[in-house]
Amino acid sequence: MIVDVIDHYDRLIDEGQDPVNDSLELQAYMNKWDGETFIKLLELDKSKKVLEIGCGTGRLAVRVASHVHSFYGIDASPKTIEIAKSNLYEFHVELICDDFLAYQFAEQFDLIYSSLTFMHIQNKRSAIEKVYNCLTKNGICVLSLDKNQNSIPDYGTRQVRIYPDDPEEIMSIFLKCGFCEIEKYEIDHAYLIKAKRK
């Protein structure tokens, strides 16, 4: 049975999944998508206003929020964002439950990053154009793109359709949208793309 993205992530919460509270072993495994190399690329500092697209329950936010001026996370799954609110309570972050493509942001960000989420977005061009419009001049975007190109991964009781990310295609879209200094890095399970808004 193929279920939609929100349904899938809401069900993961019902099933007790919260990566913030994973064992150290599992956390180390997740670092294969966005460990130290990814965090360094974010160039975190106390002056930055930061947005995470698809923040989940806050797995990366707990490592980022205290190192920046202000942190915003958006996630389309209502049950996921509720857990994120509780996990991130002490950090005073802004958490938004909506589709990144649909939400009208009232502010711009110095850094926008996302891990393991772009695969759920079909229209990559619209998403990257939106990132451009949400960034300040010279703002940066860092994406972690899963190397797994299986378009209908099986989660046991259900399947979720994904729209795999070709790193070369994503880099070319960044260029077309007006980004510069576009760089690609390869880590264990992901390609990392970093781009700067002109």
Ligand SMILES: C[S@@+](CC[C@H](N)C(=O)[O-])C[C@H]1O[C@@H](n2cnc3c(N)ncnc32)[C@H](O)[C@@H]1O
């Ligand atoms: C694989 S999880 C990754 C969560 C988090 N980035 C992490 O690595 O722990 C993907 C998340 O993206 C969210 N998501 C998918 N499409 C989205 C969209 N268009 N706008 C906002 N969130 C989205 C899902 O609800 C889910 O929580």
